[in-house]
Amino acid sequence: MGKQTAFLDVPRQEAGYRPIHDRIHDFGEVEQTLNTGDRRRQASRCMDCGVPFCHWACPLGNKAPEWNDALSKGDWELAYRLLSSTNPFPEFTGRICPALCEKACVLNLYDHQPTTNRENEAAITEMAFQEGFIDMHLPERNGKRVAVIGGGPAGLAAAHDLNLMGYAVTVFEKNEAAGGLLRYGIPNFKLNKEIIDRRIKLLDQEGIEFRYNEEVAPEAVAGEFDAVVLAMGTPQARDLNVPGRELKGVHFALEMLAQQNRVLAGAEFTKEERVTAAGKNVLVIGGGDTGSDCIGTSHRQGALSVTQIEIMPRPAEGPDDPKNPWPHFPRTFKTTSSHEEGCLRRWNINTLEFVSEEGCVTGVRVQEIDWQPNPKGGRPLMVEKGEPEVIKAELVLLAMGFLKPEHPQYPENVFICGDAASGTSLVVRAMASGKQAALLVDEYLKL
Known part of the structure; x- marks a missing residue:
């Protein structure tokens, strides 16, 4: 714990949003940031609970008490190491996650002022990029190839982990750039697309091959690759079948x-x-x-x-x-x-x-x-x-949601993850599903 009584002495402080009269005239991110001193004080509020419900609630199993403790002590690099050990892309979740961990925080039960985990997560990651704490990983290749169809959060998480395991990973993306709904669904005022580009550049440098404007069928690549991960999301939006649906506008x-x-x-x-x-x-x-x-x-x-x-x-x-x-x-x-x-x-x-x-x-x-x-x-x-x-x-x-995809029987080396498997859900859940798919692929290919 950064300070044993901080949860009593330090009130919750959120960075807040840019003024309305300013932000509605552009697509810049609306959320502001705290200075490093205030951010460390916010991290010190974490109680390091004996039963960390935040860890339980997070689909990725983020170790919030550990990296909050490191942040409160000013060790930003250790905070990032701990954060990235479970979360491959904390710069995404730090901006758009609804923070399941915060609603499970004991302080939320106590006085509805949970630790600012989501904002802390974003701040730690930005500091890591700024100070060069993020290492490039060039793993030794194991000779096996995996295709990932879909470059959204689930597909990127699966590709990231499989690449670190030594597989040669190719991501097939039907659009002109990777990101899925991160890029084509979430507005820039919530997630600046340069944040995605920065991470994709790093994944590319680490050896992941991205093939854009290519919509491929799983069966078409299942024989070419040792395994295939399907992460196409939920492309079919729920429609409203009432008179006049065909009208312009x-x-x-x-x-x-x-x-x-x-x-x-x-x-x-x-x-x-x-x-x-x-x-x-x-x-x-x-x-x-x-x-x-x-x-x-x-x-x-x-x-x-x-x-x-x-x-x-x-x-x-x-x-x-x-x-x-x-x-x-x-x-x-x-x-x-x-x-x-x-x-x-x-x-x-x-x-x-x-x-x-x-x-x-x-x-x-x-x-x-x-x-x-x-x-x-x-x-x-x-x-x-x-x-x-x-x-x-x-x-x-x-804006009525999306229909859960229906899948045919695929070859045994095809694995489904993210919204393609569960139907529409959260980005953090899609990432967790992608990581789980990577483990299943690894287990399958090691048999």
């Missing part, structure tokens, strides 16, 4: 998010191709993180107004969740940085129809609903409440 969320990230990377699109909120009233259908990302992107593109609707009830205010108690992650009401920038949020709203003029969407007819217990058990029953109404919108973004 109704898009999947990723159509907008991916295009905007490509624009920031230098890509050009015609006026007809461009999905933009500029000068429009925007309706986001779906109350999750992807919907939140659409809100923040719409503000930066110059939307007139943004409304977000969700078919499910509004979550409880929290901070506690009796239905999912500590140390599990609470399912409570969440306000993101994008929500803070301005958004009308509504719950228990069902979408009935997209309305139009001359083939372009102008509004969405919706119905307020209630959920009632099902006397037969199972899913609650949806019942209408009040009269339908029309929400004005010239741009509608569908």
Whole structure:
């Protein structure tokens, strides 16, 4: 422990966000940083619990008490060594992870002021890059080759670990650059893409081969490589089959998010191709993180107004969740940085129809609903409440999640990980799944 009474003497201090009036005019990262002294004081708050629930809650098994202790003592290099021993890409999770570890922290139970693990993680990693603590690993090759299909967080984690084990790893990526949803789903204001490029450059230097703009079938490469890891994610977004779906101005969320990230990377699109909120009233259908990302992107593109609707009830205010108690992650009401920038949020709203003029969407007819217990058990029953109404919108973004992929029977040397195996989940879980797949490949090839 950095200081035995720090959790009593030092209050939780978050770095916070850039001012709204400043950040909505650019796509720079909204989150700020603390100075090194304050960051060390925050790390000292870790109690080094006898039962580290943070370690239990983290899908990667991060050793937060150990690297917080090193950070509190000013040993940034040791902190990074400990952090990277379980987490291959802490610069990603340090920015976008919902911090399952913090909700499991004993201090969260005590006074809802857990240790700032996520921010500490990001700070440690940035210091490591700045000071050159990150070593390049050039392992001795074992003569076996592994293909990884998909360059998202799961595929990158699998490739990273397999490469360190000595396998010759080739990553096949259907897009023009690696990163998956890190690059094409998460906005730059949450994760600057230079952070991804920096890590991909290091992986490339360590011997991983990246082949871009190549969409390959598992069966096509299963015979060419000793093993294949499938990490293609969940490419099929959940659609909304109501009248007017075909109208101009109704898009999947990723159509907008991916295009905007490509624009920031230098890509050009015609006026007809461009999905933009500029000068429009925007309706986001779906109350999750992807919907939140659409809100923040719409503000930066110059939307007139943004409304977000969700078919499910509004979550409880929290901070506690009796239905999912500590140390599990609470399912409570969440306000993101994008929500803070301005958004009308509504719950228990069902979408009935997209309305139009001359083939372009102008509004969405919706119905307020209630959920009632099902006397037969199972899913609650949806019942209408009040009269339908029309929400004005010239741009509608569908952010309702993704469908879990269905897979055929693959050859025995093919392994599935990440969202491709589990359906949509967190980046940290995808990374953990990729690491597990690497272990299974290694075990298989050593038989």
